Amino acid sequence: MRLFHLVISLILFWNCAAAAQNNVSFATLEWDPYSGENLPGYGVASAIIAEACSRVGIRPTFHFMPWKRAMEDVKTGKYDALYSAYYSESRSKTYAVSKPYISSQLVLCAKRGTNIHWDGSIRSLAPYKIGVVLGFVNTPEFDAAHYLDKDVGPSDLLNLNKLLNDRIDLVVIDLYQALYLIKNSPALQGSLADIYFLQPPMAQKTVHVMFSKALPTWKKNLELFNKGLESMESDGTKDYILNKYGYLPPKLPDQQPNNDN
DSSP: OHHHHHHHHHHHHHHHHHHHHTEEEEEEOOBTTTBOTTSGGGOHHHHHHHHHHHTTTOEEEEEEOOHHHHHHHHHTTSSSEEEEEEOOHHHHHHEEEOOOSEEEEEEEEEETTOOOOOOSOGGGGTTSEEEEETTOOOOHHHHHOTTSEEEEESOHHHHHHHHHTTSOSEEEEEHHHHHHHHHHOTTOSOOGGGEEEOSSOSEEEEEEEEEETTSTTHHHHHHHHHHHHHHHHHHTHHHHHHHHTTOSOOOOOOOOOOTTO
16 A cells, blocks of 8 residues: 555656646747737737647746846746747847747838938938837847947837937837837827838848747757647648737838938
């Protein structure tokens, strides 16, 4: 009988240990509509990640904090993974990068009534004061252009308000983030009628989960997550979630006439 109890205890112990290994903590920022503590399903990115995890036996938890802190806490292994993260070469050296689960355009946003010359080259932005967010990656050329006048702020929302109040000339921003904030944020002092997006876009960006290489489980978690994501893509579930959350080709307001572009 004592042997039987010992065997049962060992089975329960190993089952609990295995279960604990399947818990994966995901850290991110408030970045509507991708991720947000008060959004349905924590946002479209969180919903995709939760479904991918459910298919491979991972139990995800989602944690929201300032972006710089999220990056550092995942880097050091406090959390398993970072998400809502654009790809960059430097990040790929620090984190283990998943397959992309969303893509979007990185754009320049200006206040209607201004005449900005943007020909697609970073040099053409030299005359302007440009709002960027602390810790975000944009494009390699833009981020390396130290001759540009970059106004670094804590959030896209603050940058948009600076733009509408004539404190900066341009904002570098994710297109879906801009449209969501302009349509839904009561703190924003303007509407779609007050801004326009310059063409061409700065870049087409992919969004990823980035696992902490400081934790021994990162290879297993990366492999499992990619497997779950591929399963969603093959049976159409990812597209269903994107449509459910309104992640569709955006209808933009009329663009500002600009003979210089």
